[in-house]
Amino acid sequence: MTTWLDVPDDHLYGIDNLPYGVFSTAADPTHRVGVRIGDLVLDAGAVAAIGRDAGLVGDGPDLAAVWQTPSLNAFLALGRPAWTTARAWLTEVLRDEVHRDGVSPHLHRLDDVTLHLPVEVADYVDFYASEDHASNVGQIFRPDNAALPPNWKHLPIGYHGRAGTVVVSGTDVVRPTGQRKGPNDPAPVFGPSIRLDIEAELGYVVGGATALGSRVSVDEAGDHLFGVVILNDWSARDIQAWEYVPLGPFLGKSFATSVSAWVTPLEALGSARTALPGQSDPQVLPYLRGDAFGLDVHVEVRLNGTVVSRPEHSAMYWSPAQMLAHLTVNGASLRDGDLFGSGTISGPTRETRGSLLELTWNGSEPLTLEDGTTRGFLEDGDTVTMTAWAPGPHGTRIGLGEVTGTVRPAV
Incomplete structure (x- = not known):
């Protein structure tokens, strides 16, 4: 599966991977959820907010809200159906060229972000x-x-x-x-x-x-x-x-x-x-x-x-x-x-x-x-x-x- 980003199909962090983490930047020290694609980090909450405000996300959970929190815990609480829906949506916005203009401003170079503990560990x-x-x-x-x-x-x-x-x-x-x-x-x-x-x-x-x-x-x-x-x-x-x-x-x-x-x-x-x-x-x-x-x-x-x-x-x-x-x-x-x-x-x-x-x-x-x-x-x-x-x-x-x-x- 390809992406409109300049990420080789054989990259360890290609579109078939899309791991989740928590990051911040020098310009915005807020801890929030990111998704890695190649050597870039997508500000997942910011992009989900665009989709929500444009009515493109549907009637499911407010992904923008759960991804704009300092750990993955709120997202984990949504359960398997929401995880599957979110992954499909992320794959779509990174695969279809139509999303390039809206998504590109919310991509950060991996070298420019600070990564944090992704989960507030319960037990x-x-x-x-x-x-x-x-x-x-x-x-x-x-x-x-x-x-x-x-x-x-x-x-x-x-x-x-x-x-x-x-x-x-x-x-x-x-x-x-x-x-x-x-x-x-x-x-x-x-x-x-x-x-x-x-x-x-x-x-x-x-x-x-x-x-x-x-x-x-x-x-x-x-x-x-x-x-x-x-x-x-x-x-x-x-x-x-x-x-x-x-x-x-x-x-x-x-x-x-x-x-x-x-x-x-x-x-x-x-x-x-x-x-x-x-x-x-x-x-x-x-x-x-x-x-x-x-x-x-x-x-x-x-x-x-x-x-x-x-x-x-x-x-x-x-x-x-x-x-x-x-x-x-x-x-x-x-x-x-x-x-x-x-x-x-x-x-x-x-x-x-x-x-x-x-x-x-x-x-x-x-x-x-x-x-x-x-x-x-x-x-x-x-x-x-x-x-x-x-x-x-x-x-x-x-x-x-x-x-x-x-x-x-x-x-």
Whole structure:
């Protein structure tokens, strides 16, 4: 599908993508919703206002109003029918030459905008959906036990994180401080983490709030899964190892979670849908069955410019639809702006492992970077950048943006 803009058909952010974000400019510091097309950002609310005032938008929701707010939350609240209508309308105004004169004044160069956290995160949950990652972590942390816990293939394991420390790409990450105790230490000590790590994940942005006591089935999950971000779940492995028994991650995870500034709509990833690797042994319980699709997303992780990993999301054992169904099966409600992570994306080979814990086998096999330095875990000043793409229609690629962060010393 072509556009009247000078955007090549094979651009990662072509008209088949149209991710949403929140931006401002020097001339107008108001935070509002933008849509990326090529290397431009469309002021979605301003263009929708033109259509509304001209009577071209129809009798649906006031998109101008919801897009002139400082987060995507008001738009998320409208639900799947409105998301589909909005995407079709945006595609039309960027495809048909007749809209050029009205739309052009509301396009900004990507280099001229400041991007902000796209969603006011309501609740944050992180899952553990990669069998390879779970097996590797089990071997590292519990070498005398089975790699996978006995419940792992029966339900998507997850934990509740801290919504207030989700930050947008480009935000520095301060090295966390806490308690740690090595296996041979006589007592715990307090201080900065010395095993600071990353986790390459996808994050799923949720809309369409539900009532407390209700459930969302696997087949209904698509009505609530708005879109996808790249997510880096920064992890202090030494703090985590000392604290996580018996209740799971806490301070080792809650200090920062970075997400990409662009939210790729699930509708843009139709060509990336793929079957799960297989859940026949054991067969999952009925509430976890249905349209449990996977996503063929290719992730790249760079540490100070060196590619250290290329995880493949298509190998994930659990589907985002199953994760959402499990999250709500006890009657937990959804809120507009909920975010949940896939858990670390890891594969069976070293180059597809999505964390330094696995890549260096808990620091025992350090990585060598292009500048000749080595890393077991992150050092102050290190910059981690994750990018991702998925197959699009007609052989194109859909870009999922970028999430980057630099480690700053503990305070």
